[in-house]
Amino acid sequence: MTDPPQPHAPYRSSGDRYKWTALTNTTAAVFMSALDGSIVLIALPAIFRGVHLDPLAPGNIAYLLWMIMGYRLVQAVLVVTVGRLGDMYGRVRIYNCGFAVFTFASVLLSFDPFDGGHGAMWLIAWRVVQAVGGSMLTANSAAILTDAFPKEQRGFALGINQVAALAGMFIGLVAGGLLSAWDWRAVFWVNVPVGVFFTLWAYRTLRETGGRGGGRVDWWGNITFAVGLSAVLIAVTFGLQPYGGHTMGWTNPLVEALIAGGLALLAAFVVIECRTAAPMIQLSLFRRRAFTFGNLAGLAISIGRGGMQFVLIIWLQGIWLPLHGYDYGDTPLWAGIFMLPLTAGFLAAGPVSGYLSDRLGSRGLATGGAVLFGASFLGLMLLPIDFGYGAFAVLIAVNGIASGMFASPNSSAIMGSVPSELRGVASGMRATFQNSGTAVSIGVFFSLMIAGLASRLPHTLTAGLRQQGVPAHVAAQVGDLPPVSSLFAAQLGVNPIRHLLEPSGALARLTPARQQALTGREFFPNLISGPFHSGLVVVFAFGAALAFLAAIASLLRGANTPAGAPKPREAGDTATRPDRHTNA
Numbered sequence: 001m002t003d004p005p006q007p008h009a010p011y012r013s014s015g016d017r018y019k020w021t022a023l024t025n026t027t028a029a030v031f032m033s034a035l036d037g038s039i040v041l042i043a044l045p046a047i048f049r050g051v052h053l054d055p056l057a058p059g060n061i062a063y064l065l066w067m068i069m070g071y072r073l074v075q076a077v078l079v080v081t082v083g084r085l086g087d088m089y090g091r092v093r094i095y096n097c098g099f100a101v102f103t104f105a106s107v108l109l110s111f112d113p114f115d116g117g118h119g120a121m122w123l124i125a126w127r128v129v130q131a132v133g134g135s136m137l138t139a140n141s142a143a144i145l146t147d148a149f150p151k152e153q154r155g156f157a158l159g160i161n162q163v164a165a166l167a168g169m170f171i172g173l174v175a176g177g178l179l180s181a182w183d184w185r186a187v188f189w190v191n192v193p194v195g196v197f198f199t200l201w202a203y204r205t206l207r208e209t210g211g212r213g214g215g216r217v218d219w220w221g222n223i224t225f226a227v228g229l230s231a232v233l234i235a236v237t238f239g240l241q242p243y244g245g246h247t248m249g250w251t252n253p254l255v256e257a258l259i260a261g262g263l264a265l266l267a268a269f270v271v272i273e274c275r276t277a278a279p280m281i282q283l284s285l286f287r288r289r290a291f292t293f294g295n296l297a298g299l300a301i302s303i304g305r306g307g308m309q310f311v312l313i314i315w316l317q318g319i320w321l322p323l324h325g326y327d328y329g330d331t332p333l334w335a336g337i338f339m340l341p342l343t344a345g346f347l348a349a350g351p352v353s354g355y356l357s358d359r360l361g362s363r364g365l366a367t368g369g370a371v372l373f374g375a376s377f378l379g380l381m382l383l384p385i386d387f388g389y390g391a392f393a394v395l396i397a398v399n400g401i402a403s404g405m406f407a408s409p410n411s412s413a414i415m416g417s418v419p420s421e422l423r424g425v426a427s428g429m430r431a432t433f434q435n436s437g438t439a440v441s442i443g444v445f446f447s448l449m450i451a452g453l454a455s456r457l458p459h460t461l462t463a464g465l466r467q468q469g470v471p472a473h474v475a476a477q478v479g480d481l482p483p484v485s486s487l488f489a490a491q492l493g494v495n496p497i498r499h500l501l502e503p504s505g506a507l508a509r510l511t512p513a514r515q516q517a518l519t520g521r522e523f524f525p526n527l528i529s530g531p532f533h534s535g536l537v538v539v540f541a542f543g544a545a546l547a548f549l550a551a552i553a554s555l556l557r558g559a560n561t562p563a564g565a566p567k568p569r570e571a572g573d574t575a576t577r578p579d580r581h582t583n584a
Contacts, residue, residue, distance in 0.1 A: 019148040021205050026141035027164040033134035034168030042176030042332045046184035051119030063120040073233045074131035076435035077226050083139035083428020091140040092206045098136020103195030105130035110188040138431050143423035146415045147209040156354040162407045163350025177333030221272050221280035228265030231258045236443035242482040247454045290417035293557030295433045300550035302437025304543040307445030322521040328495045341393045345400020354408035362409030367554040369405030374547030381540040385529045452535025453483035464527045468514050474506040
């Protein structure tokens with residue numbers, strides 16, 4: 001028996017080096033992209049002070065919402081398109097271009113030359129461009145990794161990549177507080193050296209290792225999908241803003257028209273994709289149980305996770321931290337710090353679950369993670385509004401561990417269920433479900449919370465102000481203001497009572513003792529605790545229901561069996577397909 005031919009050894013060695021290079025670069029890319037989706041949340045007070053704009057003034061809430069939602073909206077809309085372009089023209093080529101666009105936009109964001117509304121519009125516009133670059137990165141990173149790693153290591157690699165994205169969301173909360181305390185522009189500067197280094201490194205080291213699908217651009221499919229999904233997500237943004245005499249804008253004819261038109265365009269998109277010779281997405285992928293149910297489970301978890309992030313921030317900043325002696329101006333930073341157990345859970349569970357899914361199969365781990373995710377919501381429901389931090393830390397750590405348990409195996413199962421020439425579009429579709437879920441979650445959870453507050457907060461707020469000597473007509477006027485103002489004030493680290501009373505001059509006419517009582521750390525948290533807790537119960541119950549639906553979808557997805565394979569090699573979740581090098 002002769003030894004194996006020697007030329008194979010250098011090839012395997014080179015392949016081993018390349019796969020770790022691809023993992024390092026793509027992990028940095030998705031981390032940066034996710035970081036910028038959340039870093040602005042904590043830095044918003046400093047950003048709006050820097051451009052001399054009061055985000056809570058009438059008419060300015062739209063700037064605030066678009067700073068948060070614009071980035072996520074663009075990523076939700078574009079990832080499928082740029083994933084398809086990656087399949088056609090090369091995933092590495094589109095990915096490298098995305099790094100350059102992302103870095104260039106970061107530079108321009110830090111040099112805002114305007115003040116007021118124009119300054120806010122500059123930031124929103126360049127955040128949109130930055131999101132275009134981020135879409136190119138996230139849509140193609142999973143496909144590049146799936147091409148580079150053999151199937152027995154693919155779960156581990158995608159797990160690292162997915163945890164980097166999820167960790168970026170929550171590390172951004174701490175980073176935004178730290179950097180904005182120095183200079184608001186620093187939240188954008190931080191991307192520049194990292195972006196320049198990894199852009200150059202990606203151009204020098206990454207190479208195409210998967211097959212290309214070829215074909216042409218499906219313009220009608222791209223237009224109907226982009227405009228339709230944009231219309232729905234824009235409607236969600238406008239739905240959170242007060243309209244007429246209503247606390248929210250869901251009865252606004254514009255919102256109704258955007259939702260109806262968006263859904264009609266998405267229906268037209270499905271018809272176009274069924275008839276075109278070179279579709280933007282492959283609807284046939286939805287015939288694969290692993291792909292369909294994996295994405296549905298991912299969508300449900302994404303909605304629950306994204307909404308929970310905002311609710312926990314408001315809970316900490318608006319109620320718990322002030323009650324425990326923290327000044328309102330310091331609450332954004334400390335909210336990020338006190339949520340670190342959530343990030344730690346991601347970081348601990350994601351790589352481990354990816355590693356285990358390569359050996360034990362992904363279905364059991366993903367299903368168990370979804371069940372545990374729902375259980376953590378039930379635990380949060382049982383906490384009192386002024387909780388002990390130990391119990392809170394354990395519950396959010398469990399939530400993070402559950403997310404890591406679910407995300408890595410679920411991503412591996414989805415990507416392992418498709419042929420190599422469609423990995424770019426499959427990665428984009430997976431990212432679309434995730435990003436759309438995060439964007440929709442903000443509208444859903446905020447709407448549930450605002451609806452809960454609207455039933456009790458006006459009366460509670462009016463009565464509490466009158467007890468402190470505020471004139472009845474001023475107290476009634478403040479009590480009738482939309483609850484979204486109080487929510488955003490708490491999220492921005494602004495004392496809501498001072499902000500609401502100062503314009504009328506009523507605060508200055510009160511005695512110093514009553515001024516201190518109204519603007520101190522305890523008045524607003526104690527006032528809002530009852531109405532807010534009622535909203536929390538509804539929100540967390542909804543999150544738990546989503547998690548258990550995700551568990552059912554994950555359980556139903558079956559084994560990964562790609563097209564062309566007569567049967568799976570094993571009864572678990574491992575996909576069977578020819579070795580990826582045969583596609584080169």
